[in-house]
Amino acid sequence: MKRTNLLSFLASLILLLLHLGSNPTLASEDASSYVVYFGGHSHVGEITEDAIDRVRETHYDFLGSFIGSREIATDAIFYSYTKHINGFAAHLDHDLASEISKHPEVVSVFPNKALKLHTTRSWDFLGLEHNSYVPSSSIWRKARFGEDSIIANLDTGVWPESKSFSDEGLGPIPSRWKGICQNHKDATFHCNRKLIGARYFHKGYAAAVGPLNSSFDSPRDIDGHGSHTLSTAGGAFVPGANVFGQGNGTAKGGSPRARVAAYKVCWPPVKGNECYDADVLAAFDAAIHDGADVISVSLGGEPGSFFKDSVAIGSFHAARKGIVVVCSAGNSGPADSTVSNVAPWQITVGASTMDREFASNLILGNGKHYKGQSLAQSSLPHAKFYPIIAASEAKAKNVTAFDAQLCKIGSLDPKKAKGKILVCLRGLNGRVEKGRAVALAGGVGMVLENTNVTGNDLTADPHVLPATQISFKDSLALSKYISQTKKPIAHITPSRTVLGTKPAPVMAAFSSKGPSLVAPEILKPDITAPGVSVIAAYTGAVSPTNEQFDARRLLFNAVSGTSMSCPHVSGIAGLLKTRYPSWSPAAIRSAIMTTATTMDDIPGPIQNSTNMKATPFSFGAGHVRPNLAVNPGLVYDSGIKDYLNFLCSLGYNASQISVFSGKYFTCPSRKTSLYNLNYPSITVPNLSSSKVTVSRTVKNVGRPSTYTVRVNNPEGVYVVVKPTSLNFTKVGEQKTFKVTLVKRKGTVTKGYVFGDLVWSDKKHRVRSPIVVKL
Numbered sequence: 001m002k003r004t005n006l007l008s009f010l011a012s013l014i015l016l017l018l019h020l021g022s023n024p025t026l027a028s029e030d031a032s033s034y035v036v037y038f039g040g041h042s043h044v045g046e047i048t049e050d051a052i053d054r055v056r057e058t059h060y061d062f063l064g065s066f067i068g069s070r071e072i073a074t075d076a077i078f079y080s081y082t083k084h085i086n087g088f089a090a091h092l093d094h095d096l097a098s099e100i101s102k103h104p105e106v107v108s109v110f111p112n113k114a115l116k117l118h119t120t121r122s123w124d125f126l127g128l129e130h131n132s133y134v135p136s137s138s139i140w141r142k143a144r145f146g147e148d149s150i151i152a153n154l155d156t157g158v159w160p161e162s163k164s165f166s167d168e169g170l171g172p173i174p175s176r177w178k179g180i181c182q183n184h185k186d187a188t189f190h191c192n193r194k195l196i197g198a199r200y201f202h203k204g205y206a207a208a209v210g211p212l213n214s215s216f217d218s219p220r221d222i223d224g225h226g227s228h229t230l231s232t233a234g235g236a237f238v239p240g241a242n243v244f245g246q247g248n249g250t251a252k253g254g255s256p257r258a259r260v261a262a263y264k265v266c267w268p269p270v271k272g273n274e275c276y277d278a279d280v281l282a283a284f285d286a287a288i289h290d291g292a293d294v295i296s297v298s299l300g301g302e303p304g305s306f307f308k309d310s311v312a313i314g315s316f317h318a319a320r321k322g323i324v325v326v327c328s329a330g331n332s333g334p335a336d337s338t339v340s341n342v343a344p345w346q347i348t349v350g351a352s353t354m355d356r357e358f359a360s361n362l363i364l365g366n367g368k369h370y371k372g373q374s375l376a377q378s379s380l381p382h383a384k385f386y387p388i389i390a391a392s393e394a395k396a397k398n399v400t401a402f403d404a405q406l407c408k409i410g411s412l413d414p415k416k417a418k419g420k421i422l423v424c425l426r427g428l429n430g431r432v433e434k435g436r437a438v439a440l441a442g443g444v445g446m447v448l449e450n451t452n453v454t455g456n457d458l459t460a461d462p463h464v465l466p467a468t469q470i471s472f473k474d475s476l477a478l479s480k481y482i483s484q485t486k487k488p489i490a491h492i493t494p495s496r497t498v499l500g501t502k503p504a505p506v507m508a509a510f511s512s513k514g515p516s517l518v519a520p521e522i523l524k525p526d527i528t529a530p531g532v533s534v535i536a537a538y539t540g541a542v543s544p545t546n547e548q549f550d551a552r553r554l555l556f557n558a559v560s561g562t563s564m565s566c567p568h569v570s571g572i573a574g575l576l577k578t579r580y581p582s583w584s585p586a587a588i589r590s591a592i593m594t595t596a597t598t599m600d601d602i603p604g605p606i607q608n609s610t611n612m613k614a615t616p617f618s619f620g621a622g623h624v625r626p627n628l629a630v631n632p633g634l635v636y637d638s639g640i641k642d643y644l645n646f647l648c649s650l651g652y653n654a655s656q657i658s659v660f661s662g663k664y665f666t667c668p669s670r671k672t673s674l675y676n677l678n679y680p681s682i683t684v685p686n687l688s689s690s691k692v693t694v695s696r697t698v699k700n701v702g703r704p705s706t707y708t709v710r711v712n713n714p715e716g717v718y719v720v721v722k723p724t725s726l727n728f729t730k731v732g733e734q735k736t737f738k739v740t741l742v743k744r745k746g747t748v749t750k751g752y753v754f755g756d757l758v759w760s761d762k763k764h765r766v767r768s769p770i771v772v773k774l
Contacts, residue, residue: 033078033112033207034097035277036063037307038086038105040317040662047083047289055082063090066100078203079282083289084317086662089204089278107659110308112204114273115280115301117156117225117266118328119561120459120510146255146574148174150196151234152292153567154283154299155226157219157264160195162227162555164235164251164537165260167193179261179290186218194236197261199286204278209270219264222541226262228559229298231537233567234258234574238537241556243462243544244377246358246497247535251556254571254626255578263287266299275299277310284314288321293577296570297327298563300340303518306647307660312343319345320640320661324577324585326570328562329525330512334453334608336617338512342524344677345643347573347589350619351511351531351565355504355601358460358495358533358558360468362447364388364481365489372447372468372492373458373533375558379494380466386444388421388490390482394441407434407446418442421490423478425449426469432545435463445492449475455610457509459560460533462544462552466492472610503600507618508532509609511562514617515752515771519650520685521674523771526593528619531565533558572626579630580701584637586678587701591632593680594766596622598756615754616769621681633764634698634707637734638678649674682757683771684741687717691742698735698759698766700728705761709737714755714772716747721757741772749774 043051059080064070079089089112092100101109158165170193179197183189191198198219206212221227234253241251263283266275280299287295295318297311306312315325327341329350341348360374365385380386394416395404403411407424422443424434431448438446448469450457456471470478482488508531516524538557543550569592576588583591598619600606606623608614644657648667658665675684675694684692706727711719719741726735739757755770 032091032093033089033204033278034092035089035110035112035281035310036087036100036106037108037110037313039107039659040320041084041086042662052082055086056080059088063088066096078207079278081281081285083285084321085281085285085313087281089207089281091207104655105659107656108305108307110277112207112276112278113301114208115275115277115299115310116272117274117299118331118563118566119225119298119559120331144578145257146234146571146578147257149255149258149293149574149578150174150177150261150291151255151258151294151296151570151574152261152263152287152290153226153230153233153296154263154265154280154287155229156223156266157200157221157226158195158198158230158262159221159227159537159539159541160190160198161540162231162537163238164231164253165192165195166236168236170194170257174259177259177291182219185214186220189218189220194259195262196259197290198264199283200264201279201282202267203282204276205267207278208273208276216267219262221539223266224539224542224546224557225266225298225563226264227539228536228557229296229563229567230260230262232534232564233296233570234260235537241535243375243535243554243556243558244495246375246495247356247558248497251535251537254568255574258574261287261290261292280310281314284318288318288323292323294324294326294570294573296567297325297341298566300328300330303340303342303516306343306518307656309343311341312346315343315346316643319585319643322584324573324588326566326573328566331510331561333511333513334509336513337515337517339514339516339524340512342516342518342522344519344522344646344679345585347527347569347592348525348620349562349566349569350525350528351508351560351562352505352528352606352619352623353508353532354530355499355501357498357501359498360495361493362468362470362478363491363493364478365485366481368477368481370470370474370478372470373460374463374468374495375460376463376465376467376495377552378466380445380492383491385489385491386419386421388423388447388482388488390479391422391424394420394422407437409433409437409440412437412441412443414442419444421445421447421492423447423449423482426451426454430547431459431461431469432463432547435465435467436547436549439465447478447490447492449478454509456506457609460495460558462558464545464550468492503602503604503607505530505600505606505623507606507608507614508560511618515685519674521683522677522679523616523620523681523683523769526589526620527569527596527624528622529565529568529624531562532560534560534564569624572624572629575626576629584639586638587635587699590635590637590680591629592624593621594634594636594768595625595628595632597625598622615752616681616771617752621767621769631702631764632766633702633705633761634759634766635701636678636680636696637699642678645672646674646677648672681769681771682739685773687741687743687772687774691740693738693740695736695738698726700731700733702731702764704729705763707759707761707766710758710760712755714753714770716744716749716753716774717755717772718742718744719755719757719770726759743774747774
């Protein structure tokens with residue numbers, strides 16, 4: 001091992017041990033922290049240190065006027081948001097927070113809430129790509145591989161030694177970059193011309209969990225999540241990347257020549273809480289000021305008021321500066337209305353599979369083969385069969401059968417498990433932890449059974465013993481074989497990489513779904529992208545399973561979650577930002593959405609994990625297709641004024657919105673319909689009247705051409721578009737059309753129905769989903 005790598009490994013090991021030794025706990029309930037949000041700043045020109053100091057002083061004065069002491073106020077405030085976001089985070093009690101919220105200059109006051117990373121890891125709540133995701137070489141060249149676009153990532157930081165962050169072949173750091181490499185307390189951490197910035201934010205976390213030791217003062221990733229997501233978005237070309245030899249190939253991010261910056265806002269979980277609002281806002285304020293073009297956010301919380309949502313607030317101020325913000329939809333699927341990050345100024349991304357699997361099949365003594373997936377490093381002897389039993393049959397004394405069925409640590413009796421393959425039920429405890437429990441009990445292998453909820457959703461995990469995961473349907477067949485066979489036996493085949501699998505994509509069971517609870521008039525998620533068994537860079541500080549008992553270390557790891565799908569789209573946004581630097585965030589979102597596909601590779605409609613046809617509430621406009629997004633023909637553009645009018649329609653008053661936006665604003669005298677935000681999808685959550693008419697405007701970003709419309713009517717709805725053709729004579733020309741949705745007489749259909757509207761000039765196909773509730 002090279003000396004530099006050894007030093008960085010030892011430093012990360014020390015950091016990890018210190019983290020584990022600090023053992024933070026949730027602070028007492030009466031010691032609360034809140035965010036006081038004033039909206040936007042009205043800085044003119046360059047933001048100077050003097051201007052920042054003046055803002056900070058006004059925050060001290062403001063809080064001091066409520067508590068009667070400026071000195072106490074200064075001690076209470078632990079963040080002042082001074083650049084683009086105006087506000088502060090402070091230790092306050094509930095009554096004082098409530099009093100402050102009534103002040104006319106305050107937009108909102110909200111608790112410093114905990115957010116979650118959107119990765120499934122080896123747990124259940126319930127990079128290297130193949131085929132359609134990867135931009136073609138010609139598309140990459142036209143977009144210069146995302147060269148000099150700057151992608152910021154709000155996550156667990158970065159592992160700077162990874163080859164994905166090598167600056168080989170890159171020129172000087174763009175002169176517009178204002179960020180820093182915050183390594184003054186971690187001498188082993190270094191930035192370069194690729195990884196051009198890194199910061200950490202943990203005051204909000206400390207306010208919740210208690211004092212932190214000095215090991216927390218580093219942007220280094222000791223978790224793996226941040227390195228994985230950042231390299232997926234903008235990682236460099238790395239030949240020979242693999243996970244235990246599987247998926248071998250050249251790793252590359254969506255924008256492989258982009259510059260990247262890490263903003264560490266998530267920390268070791270305490271009672272499941274790892275990222276906090278106060279830190280997220282501080283990171284957004286910094287990333288906007290530093291000069292990011294794209295901000296990737298693979299985390300989120302429960303959906304709520306936009307003015308009390310740190311990701312919505314931060315992304316709004318980013319959008320004001322022309323920055324594209326891409327967010328994960330969440331991992332609370334497959335239930336409806338679980339989607340998070342639902343603001344219309346964000347791109348919200350669901351997760352689906354790709355046409356690559358890590359196959360590990362189960363062969364039974366009766367000759368039946370069942371398809372499974374795994375990234376287990378070890379394997380059983382070739383063609384050797386072992387006794388196979390339900391884990392509940394190996395139950396230890398004083399343990400419930402259900403705990404044994406889940407294969408919890410200590411739930412299995414070694415006398416019953418030794419030398420056998422155990423069948424464990426998926427759910428509640430970690431998937432890899434189940435295998436650990438089997439191994440500790442002397443089992444030789446594990447079969448992980450899906451439930452009816454997870455269906456066909458298979459995840460390849462780096463198990464610590466020979467193991468595979470099978471579908472719910474196959475689990476039923478396996479249970480029948482075990483129960484009806486006197487001496488059941490089985491064999492698990494070694495993991496292998498399979499390309500060109502069908503059907504793909506399939507929606508992941510964990511991917512959160514719409515409709516949005518906050519604004520059902522906006523379809524969320526917007527898009528889906530690969531988010532299952534994604535290979536990307538990892539930290540050297542922990543194992544691929546993130547379990548303390550696992551001593552293995554990998555340069556790359558396969559991880560699943562909407563956390564993984566989000567940076568795919570962030571990388572595509574970086575390509576588009578480089579190719580079309582004048583395009584707005586809304587235009588980039590439109591290009592990504594209107595060129596997506598709703599078909600799999602069979603071909604047939606994209607399905608969910610239970611073999612049912614998926615809907616736009618799962619995939620939004622469809623599965624992303626970057627090769628088409630770079631040439632969309634038409635875009636649905638919108639700006640900050642459109643979003644402010646949208647907020648007016650939601651019921652926010654003009655004074656709130658003026659403070660929120662940082663400048664005087666009046667709501668239109670005639671209330672704008674929520675349906676008329678110029679969004680690339682059309683959603684009518686209540687077609688109670690006989691008809692609804694919505695308006696849309698498209699901008700030509702291609703050659704002069706004439707587009708004609710085609711509509712696929714939702715069941716029970718008749719759609720009329722006027723005009724039916726649009727003639728464009730120049731780039732930038734805009735045309736408006738109206739869409740009238742009429743409920744058909746005698747319709748008995750209830751609930752949501754789906755269709756689409758397509759503008760086509762025979763070269764481009766500009767598709768918008770239509771979602772209607774009857």
